[in-house]
Amino acid sequence: MARTAGSHGARTAEAIRRAGLRLIFERGYEGMTLRDLAQAVGLQPGSLYNHIATKQALLFELVSEHMRTLTDALDAALAGVEGPLARLDAFVTFHVSYHLTRKVEVFVNNSELRSLEPDNREAIMALRRAYEQRLAAILAEGAQAGLLAVPDIPVTTYGILSLLTGVVTWYRPEGRLAEDEIVAIHRRLILDGLRGGGG
Amino acid sequence: MARTAGSHGARTAEAIRRAGLRLIFERGYEGMTLRDLAQAVGLQPGSLYNHIATKQALLFELVSEHMRTLTDALDAALAGVEGPLARLDAFVTFHVSYHLTRKVEVFVNNSELRSLEPDNREAIMALRRAYEQRLAAILAEGAQAGLLAVPDIPVTTYGILSLLTGVVTWYRPEGRLAEDEIVAIHRRLILDGLRGGGG
Known part of the structure; x- marks a missing residue:
């Protein structure tokens, strides 16, 4: 139809x-x-x-629509941004901002992978890998250029995605921090870590 | 009985x-x-x-048992460790190692919070806050002593927990990296971030 x-x-x-x-x-x-x-x-x-058509078709549509919308929005956010540091920055800013209001989508995408039939699950895993690959490529480019110190590209990729997506578990629109403050905290965590103090 | x-x-x-x-x-x-x-x-x-007694009682027992066992094991890992840097190090090492093999427990604890009746959910949230508080206290102590640069204690606490617990989503015992290598990568990410390269 x-x-x-x-x-x-x-x-x-x-x-x-x-x-x-x-x-x-x-x-x-x-x-x-x-x-x-x-x-x-x-x-x-x-x-x-x-x-x-079926409950399965609905689940697949919901989960794949989330992944496609997410990936298209990332590509738009990265378009024309040059250099691995600026691209990492754009990635972090995009991924945090996008996810602040996607608690429900993220929860369903993670908790119901098990409920997808094998072909559907494989299609979703491919969409996820394509998204992860965009971050992995930024990290690899930054490491190769000597601009980023990346201990292990796959583990760092997964780690950053877990860290940033974690905002869905606690963010409340009426909370203490504005969106740009939350983005700034995550940029600092990823780029600078915790070593050393201001004191 | x-x-x-x-x-x-x-x-x-x-x-x-x-x-x-x-x-x-x-x-x-x-x-x-x-x-x-x-x-x-x-x-x-x-x-x-x-x-x-009931399916609900079983769920509550499973979820609360996981939180209690986790917290007791953390307290054992931190016992006698002095100073915020050493305690952060012990926390990261413990949390990553413990979670490598807890994929099923973490998934059920996160995906079925919704299925707990209100009193049971509140009891679990209290156990979670107690666990999070142990990390937050280490970060606060480190920031106060000028040893750690913590952009925001609650957000950093949640972020570190998301990052470290994320190992459950990809770890395979037969994979490329040994447990101590995975721990070392996470310690570097948290303490040093990605800025600067070796190249």
Whole structure:
């Protein structure tokens, strides 16, 4: 079915995706029935099938859409930024800012990898590797140019991603720190570490 | 029922906990029935109730046991270690090493917080805060002594914990790096950051 932006069908499909993401976040993929989902968007269970083929197809769409949107936004943030230090800076700024408001997406993407059928899971792992690879390439370029001291590129790549994505676990929009302060703290942690004090 | 180490009842209870952890990891709390669990340990569903009161009680026991064991092991690792730099070093070494083989426990502890009833969740959050507080105290002591440059103690605490716990997502015992190499990489990342190169 073609999706026409703003059409009734497209708005219903988007409402289904939003409700599906929320229900999987709250109850887990196994815990969400299509009956719950239909009820959440005010459809008869049978009408849901006009919009999604299966619960598995919905999960795959939610998880892959998150990865594609994330990667496209990263590429836009890195476009035209030259040199590994500036690119690392742009990466950190982008990844932290993007994730501050993606708690639900990140949780579902991490907790329900197990619920993807093998081909779907493999497709998502490929999207993840492509994203990780962009950071790994920045680190490799910086190390090669003698601008970054990278103890081990794969472990550092995973470590930085875990550190930065960790903001989803504690960030509250009404909290103590502004977005740019949170970004600045993470840039300092990654570039400078904790050694030495100001005291 | 008193648990006598090595008694039949204690061994059954331990088998139930192990199987429950595995099933929740694979299917989620909502996706695991007590019938599945009974079958996994070779009991009749009715006999399970000799060992666990409810599915919720089992989840709470699994999650709280992980937090208590973790915190006790940290306290043992820090015992007698003096000075914030040495204590940070001991913390990093302990936390990374401990988590290398705790993928299943960490996944269940993070993904099923939502499934804990409010009082149980609050009890777990208190255990988590107590663990985090041990790292925060080391960072505060190091900053106060002018030995550590800590941009923001709460954010740095969460960031370090995310970074270090991230090993559960990629570590494989048969992988390229030995445990002490993985620890060393994480110590360098946290203490020195990436700025400057060897090239």
